[in-house]
Amino acid sequence: MHKLTAIAIKNLPPGKHEDGGGLRLVKRQDGGGQWVFRYTCHGRRREMGLGGLRALSLKKARERAAHYRGLVAQDIDPIGARRRLRAEAIRNRNMLRDVALDAFESRKSSLRGDGVAGRWFSPLELHVLPKLGRVPVAEITARDIRDVLQPIWHTKASTAAKAITRLGIVLQHAAALELDVDLQAVPKAKALLGAQKHKVTAVPSMPWQEVPAFYATLQDPSPVNLALRLLILTGLRSLPVRFARVDEIEGDIWTVPADKMKGRRGKVEDFRVPLTAEALRVIEMARIYERKGYLFHARKTVISDATMSRMMERRGLTARPHGFRASLRTWLAEETEAPHEVAEAMLAHVSDSKVVRSYRRTDFLDQRRALLERWAAHCVSGTATPA
Known part of the structure; x- marks a missing residue:
């Protein structure tokens, strides 16, 4: 019993950590986690969530686990008991x-x-x-x-x-x-x-031919400029870039956790991003802003998507950060001979059927690395256009 301490929890690696008496902490890559109570009742082995690590302290988690152990001792299933209490509360x-x-x-x-x-x-x-x-x-x-x-x-x-x-x-x-x-x-x-009249429009993008000139305007090493440069170089969406953590990067590989990728939890996997020399240079410059493990930390939290968009808006541009994914995809189609499945993998798009993907056990890392090096060379080849 009581194997964990409040101080030690902060430094625990991702994974399952037992406190004893059926209380378990499941730690995530992002530093968060979930308290779980494991028990056996009526011959069934069960697990019930007690709450998130950020919302529930170790002391409170132990108190809840002790309460539920008492129910088990009385041959009462805690999950059923909690469900009945919740239903009764809602009825009232x-x-x-x-x-x-x-x-x-x-x-x-x-x-x-x-x-x-x-x-x-x-x-x-x-x-x-x-x-x-x-x-x-x-x-x-x-x-x-x-x-x-x-x-x-x-x-x-x-x-x-x-x-x-x-x-x-x-x-x-x-x-x-x-x-x-x-x-x-x-x-x-x-x-x-009735039917909606609204027509969905794509996020405005920048022609790939104009990307080098824009990239050259981002030389000031501010957090927003560096984040935009990394977004352009990797083809990632805004969220994984803004929430990039130092411990996700090992050598020239950036492993983006599944919970930062677009898609339902459990339906997506961690995504490996090969880092070019230019991307590594940007990351090295961003390290001076690192706080709480995040590369692009602002005053109280990471920089926002709106901050990146407003910066482009103030420059009179119609394109938005998400549109650089389209810039990269169009460049791949017009300037390279990348196979369709490799080009789609560059953007972490899911292509082909689930059956085909289950047999194709590759993320085309080496092919993507070569293409991203070419894309980086293109991006850094321009000069800023005078305002």
Whole structure:
């Protein structure tokens, strides 16, 4: 019992660490983790999550584990007991806001960063709950949903689509809690709202021929400039670059953890990025800004995606950081003879069927390295265009 200490936990490597008495800490690559209680009840070996490392201290985790050990000693399954308590609590406060928050809590473990960024919940928080949050969930109708989302159904189509999808999840959660809800309210609301007129447009990109001149304007070694240079050189999305950690880089290989790659947790894998000489030079310059293990740390946290975009906007550019992925992909198509699967792997795109991928056990690292060296040579070949 009590094998861990609060101080030692901070320095534990990723993996499973036992405290004793069934309490286990599962540490992640990003420094976060999850407390788990392991027990046997009614002949079944089970595990239940107790909470995240950031939200639950070692002391509190031990207290919860002790409580659940007491239930097991009484031949009561802790998971079943917690489920019954949660259902009873929701029955006593079944306003839509409360049920939505409970649904969010139950899904946090499957969301990137345990849902800390709040992106899953924000469409509901901003566009549904202000008007329907205090309405009993059993009274929510298709007309209610139509009325609250109609103002943004066409003008903010993507946000409205996310809001109505997540509202459907909340109603399903309410039904699982044995609340009397109309599970057809969301499909009927969609029928009332009609097809969306919004046309999805791609993120503006910069022609690959213009990238060298822009790259030359980023010579000032500020965190934003260095992050943009690394984003351009690697073809990665903004998130893994902004949240890049020193311990992810070993030699000339940068291993981006799966939870920083686009896709549902469990559906994506760690992604290896071969680092060119220019990329390594950028990383070395960025090390002076390193804080808490992050390369591009600003005042309180890492630099934001908006900061990078606003910098390009202030220069009068229509292109945005994400668009450099399209610049790289177009360059690959027009200036190289890279096979389709290698070019797609450069952007960490999933190509071919699941069966084909299961037999192709390669990430084309060497081929990507050669192509990225050529891309880096292209990027550094220009001179800044006078303003």
